[in-house]
Amino acid sequence: MKTEREREELIREINVLLNQAYDSTLDEIYALLKRIEDEEDEEDLKAYHAAKEDIQINGTVSWEQVKQELKKDVAKI
Template sequence: MSSITRRHLLLKAISEELEQAYDDTLEDVLELLKIRKSEDEEDLRDIQAAKEDIKINGTVPWSEIKREIA
């Protein structure tokens, strides 16, 4: 099954369930979606910061890390 077809089926199933859900459930779902979006944005900011840190400070060779923990 292609990812587009799977997504379409998931959206249809979710829509059917949401049509029958109580308002407080809808509010909970919306809040969870907002939290997920916020976490994704934070992850992207962290990735960019890590890339910048590597550009500035470089990386530590694995052999050096192994020596330090041995």
């Protein structure tokens, strides 16, 4: 994951290139970004359904148990 500063710099550089691009290139970039967003949404939906099915099969975990497991994971680091 990028830092906030890295993201801002990358966005500035992208904006420079976008402002220089032909309209047809902008259309292609938009279509590509939209397709990526749609694929990510689909992956999120699949993960949601998988998690929901897992809960139905295996039940849920208490918040106390989650906190204990997180403490163990942090201790390993």
